[in-house]
Amino acid sequence: EVQLVESGGGLVQPGRSLRLSCTASGFSFGDYGMSWFRQAPGKGPEWVGFIRKTAHGGTTEYAASVKGRFTISRDDSKSLAYLQMNSLKTEDTAVYYCSRDLTYPVTKSFDYWGQGTLVTVSS
Amino acid sequence: DIQMTQSPSSVSASVGDRVTITCRASQGISSALAWYQQNPGKAPKLLIYAASSLQSGVPSRFSGSGSGTDFTLTISSLQPEDFATYYCQQANSFPITFGQGTRLEIK
Numbered sequence: 001e002v003q004l005v006e007s008g009g010g011l012v013q014p015g016r017s018l019r020l021s022c023t024a025s026g027f028s029f030g031d032y033g034m035s036w037f038r039q040a041p042g043k044g045p046e047w048v049g050f051i052r053k054t055a056h057g058g059t060t061e062y063a064a065s066v067k068g069r070f071t072i073s074r075d076d077s078k079s080l081a082y083l084q085m086n087s088l089k090t091e092d093t094a095v096y097y098c099s100r101d102l103t104y105p106v107t108k109s110f111d112y113w114g115q116g117t118l119v120t121v122s123s
Numbered sequence: 124d125i126q127m128t129q130s131p132s133s134v135s136a137s138v139g140d141r142v143t144i145t146c147r148a149s150q151g152i153s154s155a156l157a158w159y160q161q162n163p164g165k166a167p168k169l170l171i172y173a174a175s176s177l178q179s180g181v182p183s184r185f186s187g188s189g190s191g192t193d194f195t196l197t198i199s200s201l202q203p204e205d206f207a208t209y210y211c212q213q214a215n216s217f218p219i220t221f222g223q224g225t226r227l228e229i230k
Contacts, residue, residue: 035219037167044210044221044222044223044224045159045161045167045210045212045221046221047218047219047220047221050217050219061217061218063218064218097166097167099166102169102172105173106155106172106173106214107214108155108157108214108215108217108219109157109169109172109173109212109214110157110167110169111169111172111178113166113167113168114166115166116166
């Protein structure tokens with residue numbers, strides 16, 4: 001059974017950092033691209049960033065709202081994806097989800113999602 | 124960035140009704156469109172990818188169509204578990220973008 005479990009959320013002050021983890025199981029993690037999304041209270045989902053599978057270079061893409069502040073990485077040996085969030089702003093407050101790229105036959109559609117972890121940025 | 128516009132923003136319907144939700148892209152995206160269902164407090168669930176391909180395990184009452192800029196999601200006969208919010212998402216290019224959502228409510 002495919003499972004994605006996010007961890008690392010919590011309350012953080014503006015300007016501080018936080019690292020989220022996504023633990024994957026039930027599939028060959030290295031064969032898939034992974035993405036992070038977020039959803040602010042009462043709003044729709046917002047894409048945060050994407051990391052390609054290692055065979056495709058493991059390169060990353062980011063939303064303009066987080067580029068330069070957030071970094072996505074992966075450790076295929078541990079089936080983990082990370083979202084390093086620096087210089088956090090109050091508007092980064094949201095539930096953060098990791099998700100698996102369908103990868104085949106198409107990309108940028110996401111077939112499994114974690115349960116989400118809440119990040120609250122407040123003084 | 125590609126803007127996605129859904130309509131209607133909300134719709135009221137009854138069990139057994141047929142419902143259609145529309146999504147329009149600000150530029151052509153071929154068939155690179157996905158549809159998700161989301162219930163309160165839950166993660167989005169993939170229903171349709173590549174505009175018309177049914178994701179494994181999704182009931183056949185859900186269908187998608189369209190290409191280029193105009194797309195539709197149809198639920199042929201609403202079931203109680205279908206009352207949720209639906210989002211379209213373009214899968215053509217980064218940044219990935221979503222429609223604003225359509226809330227499907229019980230009449």
